Amino acid sequence: MYRRIDVDEDDAQYQRILWRNDPTEDIKEYFCSTVMFGTSSAPFTAIRTMHQLANDEGIKYPLAVDVIKYEMYVDDILSGGESIERAQELQRQILAMLHSGTFQLRKWAANNPKLLENVPTEHKATHGVLHLNAKETIKTLGLSWNPATDNFEFNLNFKIPSGAATKRSILSTTARLFDPLGWLNPVIVTAKIIMHQLWSLKLGWDTPVPDGIQTPWKRFIEELPNISQIRLPRWLDTGATNPAKELHVFCDASTLAYSATAYLQVRDEGGKWCTSLLPKITIPRAELCGALLAAKLVQFLQKHLRLPIDHSRILFWTDTMIVLGWIRGDPNRWKIFVSNRIHKILEVSEQGQWRYVASEDNPADCSSRGLSSLKLAQHQLWWRGPF
Structure with missing residues (x-):
C-alpha cells in the first residue's frame, strides 16, 4: 500500500537510505520517493491518501466512498451488501476507484461464492478462515x-x-x-x-x-x-427492509471496574426480536462513570454503525436507583463531580430514556466483576442480554 503512494520530491529528500551491495563498494545515498515504512507519519499519510482518492473519484463511484472512508482499516476492507447484486456493484466500484489510484486488492474472502467468481485465484485468501489481525503475531x-x-x-x-x-x-x-x-x-x-x-x-x-x-x-x-x-454471527439483519430496531445500553460498576454494554434488537418478518451484542468498552472506576460511559458508547455506535435508529428507540439501563435519581433530577443541585457528569450524560441522552434494571438482569455486571472463560462461552445474559 505504501509503495503505491508517491511523496513530493522536496519531502522525499528527508527519507534517506544509505546502501551498498558489497563491503568493498563506496556507500551510496538514495532518497525514497514513496511512503516509507517505519516513519511515524506513514500510517496517516496512507489513510489520508485513501480519503483523498474517495473525494476525487466519488462522483464516478458513489457506493465506494463510504467504504473507503468508514469501512477500511489501514489496508483491509470489511464491507458487504444487502443482496448479491448490491454487493457485486459495490465490489466493482471499489475495485475501479482503487485502480484509479494504482491500488489493487488481494486476499479476497466472501460468504457467497458468487462474489469471488471474477477474482483471480492468486488474489483470493489462501485459507478458509480470515484472520483479521494476522499481523499482530505477538498477541495471544x-x-x-x-x-x-x-x-x-x-x-x-x-x-x-x-x-x-x-x-x-x-x-x-x-x-x-x-x-x-x-x-x-x-x-x-x-x-x-x-x-x-x-x-x-x-x-x-x-x-x-x-x-x-x-x-x-x-x-x-x-x-x-x-x-x-x-x-458470534457477523450479520445483524439491519437491512433497509427491516426498519424495526432498538438500541439498549446497560451500565454497571464494582469497586474495581465500571462498564457499559450495548445490544441491538432487530425484529424479523415473523415479528420475533433478535438481539446482538455490539462492541463496547470497559475502564476501571464507579457507577455514575458507568452511566457516562454508556452515553459515550451510544455516540460511538451512532457514528460508526450509522444505523437509522429512532431516538425514542434508544434506551439506557442502570441497576442503581441513586444514579437514576441524579439523572432524573436537576443537575445543578448536585456536587461538582456528580453535576459535571450528569450534564455530559444529558448532552447525548434524555431523562426519559433512562430506566431501571435489576442487578441479576444487567449484562454489564459481567464485565464490571469478571467471568471465567469457561462460564463466558455459555453465559447467555452477556451474549443476548436479559431479553
Missing part, C-alpha cells in the same frame, strides 16, 4: 471471520507458562490479550483485576506471587482456551 488472542459460517471466532495462540507466576509473567500475558471490540471483556477484566491486586502488594518483578493470586491466575490460564468455543 486473535479475531477471525469464517466465511463459510459467517461467524466471528476467537483463535488462541497460547502456551501455558511453566513455573510459578510472577508479576512480570502475569503482566506480559495480560498485555497480549487482544480484544479490541470488547466482546471478551468479562474475561479480560478478570486478568486486570488480578494485575490490580499485584500492584497493591508492591512485589518485585520476578518474585513469585502469593498463593492467593497464584491459584486464581493458574485457573484463569487453564480455562482461557475455552474462548475458542465462542461463535
Whole structure:
C-alpha cells in the first residue's frame, strides 16, 4: 500500500537510505520517493491518501466512498451488501476507484461464492478462515471471520507458562490479550483485576506471587482456551427492509471496574426480536462513570454503525436507583463531580430514556466483576442480554 503512494520530491529528500551491495563498494545515498515504512507519519499519510482518492473519484463511484472512508482499516476492507447484486456493484466500484489510484486488492474472502467468481485465484485468501489481525503475531488472542459460517471466532495462540507466576509473567500475558471490540471483556477484566491486586502488594518483578493470586491466575490460564468455543454471527439483519430496531445500553460498576454494554434488537418478518451484542468498552472506576460511559458508547455506535435508529428507540439501563435519581433530577443541585457528569450524560441522552434494571438482569455486571472463560462461552445474559 505504501509503495503505491508517491511523496513530493522536496519531502522525499528527508527519507534517506544509505546502501551498498558489497563491503568493498563506496556507500551510496538514495532518497525514497514513496511512503516509507517505519516513519511515524506513514500510517496517516496512507489513510489520508485513501480519503483523498474517495473525494476525487466519488462522483464516478458513489457506493465506494463510504467504504473507503468508514469501512477500511489501514489496508483491509470489511464491507458487504444487502443482496448479491448490491454487493457485486459495490465490489466493482471499489475495485475501479482503487485502480484509479494504482491500488489493487488481494486476499479476497466472501460468504457467497458468487462474489469471488471474477477474482483471480492468486488474489483470493489462501485459507478458509480470515484472520483479521494476522499481523499482530505477538498477541495471544486473535479475531477471525469464517466465511463459510459467517461467524466471528476467537483463535488462541497460547502456551501455558511453566513455573510459578510472577508479576512480570502475569503482566506480559495480560498485555497480549487482544480484544479490541470488547466482546471478551468479562474475561479480560478478570486478568486486570488480578494485575490490580499485584500492584497493591508492591512485589518485585520476578518474585513469585502469593498463593492467593497464584491459584486464581493458574485457573484463569487453564480455562482461557475455552474462548475458542465462542461463535458470534457477523450479520445483524439491519437491512433497509427491516426498519424495526432498538438500541439498549446497560451500565454497571464494582469497586474495581465500571462498564457499559450495548445490544441491538432487530425484529424479523415473523415479528420475533433478535438481539446482538455490539462492541463496547470497559475502564476501571464507579457507577455514575458507568452511566457516562454508556452515553459515550451510544455516540460511538451512532457514528460508526450509522444505523437509522429512532431516538425514542434508544434506551439506557442502570441497576442503581441513586444514579437514576441524579439523572432524573436537576443537575445543578448536585456536587461538582456528580453535576459535571450528569450534564455530559444529558448532552447525548434524555431523562426519559433512562430506566431501571435489576442487578441479576444487567449484562454489564459481567464485565464490571469478571467471568471465567469457561462460564463466558455459555453465559447467555452477556451474549443476548436479559431479553
